[in-house]
Amino acid sequence: GNSVTQMEGPVTLSEEAFLTINCTYTATGYPSLFWYVQYPGEGLQLLLKATKADDKGSNKGFEATYRKETTSFHLEKGSVQVSDSAVYFCALSEGGYSTLTFGKGTMLLVSP
Amino acid sequence: DSGVTQTPKHLITATGQRVTLRCSPRSGDLSVYWYQQSLDQGLQFLIQYYNGEERAKGNILERFSAQQFPDLHSELNLSSLELGDSALYFCASSPPRQLNTEAFFGQGTRLTVV
Numbered sequence: 001g002n003s004v005t006q007m008e009g010p011v012t013l014s015e016e017a018f019l020t021i022n023c024t025y026t027a028t029g030y031p032s033l034f035w036y037v038q039y040p041g042e043g044l045q046l047l048l049k050a051t052k053a054d055d056k057g058s059n060k061g062f063e064a065t066y067r068k069e070t071t072s073f074h075l076e077k078g079s080v081q082v083s084d085s086a087v088y089f090c091a092l093s094e095g096g097y098s099t100l101t102f103g104k105g106t107m108l109l110v111s112p
Numbered sequence: 113d114s115g116v117t118q119t120p121k122h123l124i125t126a127t128g129q130r131v132t133l134r135c136s137p138r139s140g141d142l143s144v145y146w147y148q149q150s151l152d153q154g155l156q157f158l159i160q161y162y163n164g165e166e167r168a169k170g171n172i173l174e175r176f177s178a179q180q181f182p183d184l185h186s187e188l189n190l191s192s193l194e195l196g197d198s199a200l201y202f203c204a205s206s207p208p209r210q211l212n213t214e215a216f217f218g219q220g221t222r223l224t225v226v
Contacts, residue, residue: 036217045114089155098145099157100157100204
């Protein structure tokens with residue numbers, strides 16, 4: 001079956017540091033890949049997505065590239081802010097039904 | 113605001129009881145998904161409905177059931193509740209006729225079983 005593995009947290013960074021959160025996946029076909037973010041006490045919000053190999057998703061300074069050869073979709077940001085502190089989930093969907101398989105989430109803590 | 117509305121936001125109930133969680137999808141969305149988020153299991157897909165019909169099933173217990181009504185709102189029924197059912201339950205919806213599109217999530221219902 002499908003699965004998503006992402007690095008365990010928490011990831012603790014100082015403001016303006018570079019962020020990478022690793023995500024790899026296992027899928028039988030050609031999934032779409034997503035990063036969702038969950039701020040404290042809130043639901044999940046889509047951060048970015050990519051639907052085919054070599055696509056780059058980007059939003060709010062975050063980027064991730066769909067790498068089919070390494071089955072990866074790592075999240076990066078050049079300069080994090082305190083307001084980026086949240087839990088980040090990597091996810092995939094496949095088969096046309098948009099049912100999501102999530103990783104376990106990575107908590108990011110950014111200090112001033 | 114995602115446009116997906118879930119009620120109630122919090123629910124505290126005793127073991128053995130039954131509860132109903134409610135979800136109103138975004139206007140125009142035909143698909144509704146239910147997910148459970150717990151500390152030990154993470155985010156798990158439970159069940160999907162599309163325009164009133166069950167479309168996909170995930171790790172949903174037999175004590176749990178769901179349905180989608182003609183006005184497209186959905187309810188998740190949890191019965192014979194156990195302590196381990198304490199979790200955050202999310203509803204999500206997605207647009208019709210789009211493959212592998214993103215889902216839009218509600219704020220969740222936090223269920224505490226005591």
